[in-house]
Amino acid sequence: MLRKLEIDALKADLSAVDALLASRSEADDPIGWYQFSSRKEEIQQALGEVMTRAVTHAELGIFFGGGPVQGSRGINADFAGKALEDLQALVSKRFSGREFGRLAQRGPVPRVDTSQMLVTNIVRGSVGFVLEESGSNPQMVETPLKTAVDEIADILSRVGADDEAVFEEAATELDERILVTLRQFFQRLDEQGATMRVVDGTRDFLLDRHAVALARERTQAIEIVERDAEMTGTLFLLPDSRRFDFYTVGDDGGQLVLKGTVSPAVIRQIQEQADIEHPPIDARTLPQMPWRVEIRTRELRERNRAPRQVHTLMRLVGPDG
Structure with missing residues (x-):
């Protein structure tokens, strides 16, 4: 059972006793x-x-309410199936984007079989589903799929938030493929008059009718354009916080500074878990010489707003020269 739900049930029993x-x-x-x-x-x-039990595998509780739900009796099957399909697509796209790099704008998601979740429980009340990672072997550390699921839950909690700044932070985590599915998902919820409660580890939040309508409006009003480029410059990297500063020469000949997040592929290089194509690298030596790197830039375009750029360090190509 989802740990948060198990804790809530035990606390309720304790209160009754x-x-x-x-x-x-x-x-x-x-x-x-x-x-x-x-x-x-x-x-x-x-x-x-x-x-005190460590949760290292992916788990997610989704509880629907509103139009598609008939009390505690049941939920519209067509709505439930398509909503769960959207959620699985969000998880698969996030997982594949993290593990295998940029996704093509169209076509199948790479290795989608490795990110499949299982429906392990159906919860009554406002009808809900518990989704868990399919692997049964215990893990000492968090699985990559758990990280992807946690990030999707975080995005869902922020995209319908009243605070515009909270949504702006979530928008920087989106890519083109995830945005398409988010639009579809919130349009489905809004048209059906549905609400959704999400439980993820210690997180528990509700997207009511207002939040769902707001999320739909926001995801339809934003456009994301991505591009990858190889650049040469001086790199400062903080593996623990997964942030980087990159100093290079701009098109105008002046200094250009790019700041942003670091992809899991780069972290694997730094942590000496790289494959043959990307040999291990000591992060402490990076600023000592110019490096050629691959940086992905996502440009976020919203109505009545100036475009914003978000940078991700995707790969350390090698020392320059």
Whole structure:
């Protein structure tokens, strides 16, 4: 079960047992007092184990409400199937973009089989689904798919936020393929009058009708144009924070400084997990000589706003000269 839901259920059980204990005394009902006290200890132990358990695989809880849902009875099958398909597409595109580089504007997503989620539970109430990573082997560290799922959940939480600055931050994380699916997803929710609650690890947020309509409006009003370019210059890289500063010469002959995030492929090079094509690199030596690098620039164009550029360091090609 999704850890956040498991914690919530145990806390609810603990609250119920506390109420029962408060309604009686050990002297008046020694057997009941003993039974409920033992039950309380069991719940507290289970709660402690769940809260300290590391979650290293991908898991996501999606709860729908509004138009497509009939109370706790069920949900429109066509809506549920297509909405889950959109969510899986968002996860697959994010995962493939992180692991295999820039996606083509059209065509199949590379290695989509490695990012497939399983529906492991159906939750009643406002009808919901628990999605989990298909792999069953325990992991010592977070899987790449968990990182992708966490990032999609973060984008969903921000794209419908009232605070424009929160949305602007989310927009910098989008690419062309993800934006297309987001448009489709929020259009589907808005046209069906649906709401959505998302539970991801310790995160729990609701996209109500206002947030869904706002997310639809925003995703339809934004356009993203991407381009990759190889450049030569001085690179300063912070692997822990996954940020970089790159100093090069601009088209006008003056100094040009690009700042942004670092792709997982570069991190693998730095952490000595690279393949034959990209040998390991010591980050401390990077500023000592000019480097040729590949940088992806995403230009975000929104109505009535000046275009904004977001940079990602995609690959360390090699020392120049």
